Amino acid sequence: MAKERRKAVLELLQRPGNARCADCGAPDPDWASYTLGVFICLSCSGIHRNIPHVSKVKSVRLDTWEDVQVEFMASRGNAIARATFESRVPPFYYRPSASDCPLLREQWIRAKYERQEFAHPERQEPYSAGYREGFLWKRGRDNGQFLSRKFVLTEREGALKYFNRSDAKEPKAVMKIEHLNATFQPAKIGHPHGLQVTYLKDNSTRNIFVYHEDGKEMVDWFNALRAARFHYLQVAFPGASNADLVPKLSRNYLQEGYMEKTGPKQTEGFRKRWFTMDDRRLMYFKDPLDAFARGEVFIGSRESGYTVLDGLPPSTQGHHWPHGITIVTPERRFLLACETESEQRAWMEALQKVVDRPMLPQEYAVEAHFKHKP
Numbered sequence: 001m002a003k004e005r006r007k008a009v010l011e012l013l014q015r016p017g018n019a020r021c022a023d024c025g026a027p028d029p030d031w032a033s034y035t036l037g038v039f040i041c042l043s044c045s046g047i048h049r050n051i052p053h054v055s056k057v058k059s060v061r062l063d064t065w066e067d068v069q070v071e072f073m074a075s076r077g078n079a080i081a082r083a084t085f086e087s088r089v090p091p092f093y094y095r096p097s098a099s100d101c102p103l104l105r106e107q108w109i110r111a112k113y114e115r116q117e118f119a120h121p122e123r124q125e126p127y128s129a130g131y132r133e134g135f136l137w138k139r140g141r142d143n144g145q146f147l148s149r150k151f152v153l154t155e156r157e158g159a160l161k162y163f164n165r166s167d168a169k170e171p172k173a174v175m176k177i178e179h180l181n182a183t184f185q186p187a188k189i190g191h192p193h194g195l196q197v198t199y200l201k202d203n204s205t206r207n208i209f210v211y212h213e214d215g216k217e218m219v220d221w222f223n224a225l226r227a228a229r230f231h232y233l234q235v236a237f238p239g240a241s242n243a244d245l246v247p248k249l250s251r252n253y254l255q256e257g258y259m260e261k262t263g264p265k266q267t268e269g270f271r272k273r274w275f276t277m278d279d280r281r282l283m284y285f286k287d288p289l290d291a292f293a294r295g296e297v298f299i300g301s302r303e304s305g306y307t308v309l310d311g312l313p314p315s316t317q318g319h320h321w322p323h324g325i326t327i328v329t330p331e332r333r334f335l336l337a338c339e340t341e342s343e344q345r346a347w348m349e350a351l352q353k354v355v356d357r358p359m360l361p362q363e364y365a366v367e368a369h370f371k372h373k374p
Helices: 004-011 042-049 069-074 078-085 102-114 120-127 215-236 241-250 341-356 361-369
Strands: 031-033 038-040 057-059 131-137 146-154 161-163 172-174 180-184 195-201 206-213 256-263 271-276 280-286 296-298 307-308 325-328 333-338
Touching: 004 069, 031 042, 038 042, 038 078, 042 057, 042 102, 069 131, 069 271, 102 215, 131 215, 146 206, 146 215, 172 195, 195 215, 215 241, 256 341, 271 341, 307 341, 325 341, 333 341
Parallel strands: none
Antiparallel strands: 031 038, 031 057, 131 146, 131 206, 146 161, 161 172, 180 195, 195 206, 256 271, 256 333, 271 280, 280 296, 307 325, 325 333
């Protein structure tokens, strides 16, 4: 009987919607919440175990199933659960994938099943109200210490501001929603809730690094920033659909890591720098947590005279790392070197994707203002 019940559960995986994890979309889920009626992956099952008052999990293949549990799974499944628990997800709310950090996946699961935010829109106020203020730990630009700072997000002013003192009249910085991006960077920041916020200051990228001890607070801030971006873009592009706008709300970096680089004359020695590929901006920093890039390179399309070449010119000297990359722009060549072949392949792939993509009209304007820095 136990074998037959297990076989019946396995057969349910063939039903539409059940072949991927209900929470992160990973293929071939091997676990199930028998109290919610969803099939989930091993990683998400660990998060479900942390909310036992809401969700109880079993292995589809290894655990013993009761008749009543099999019947409940058969009556539910991922598609029905999605219609129940995700009926009112705002278009701007970030739906995490299997590759996202644990914090985003945990808060998505808690928001869905524990707090039921997407069945009760009034519970979405922390990120839907158009205004949010609170304190975040922010990394100091010069000393690297994290200090508590007051942050205010106001859609009406189209800005995120922070203040060095809670009673300060004037903000230390005003970040325009138009040019703002936020991406979780727990490993880089050294905190599981670490968020990197970037904005443009005088057409150069400025980084700030923040976290909050409460994971829900941090994810609410992230989705409030996405909501502000969404509403800004709706006004800026009145004819655009949600499907057009949602990918523009926030972006993860295409590639990050250390490479060596040389200067414009290509005669000085190569120096190790931290590189970040953010859409068409290739930036390099002395340290991954620097506030400003040492330099930024615009990467255009092949049609505009940009190419990525495997290796370095034969005469190149001074690099310690063996796996070279040459970026050709209309103005000059940039010579870079990676420590391993796999890192070089990853960078080549990321750069090639950008070069292969035709430039949008607004990107030509960015290119025109861009100053290649040595």
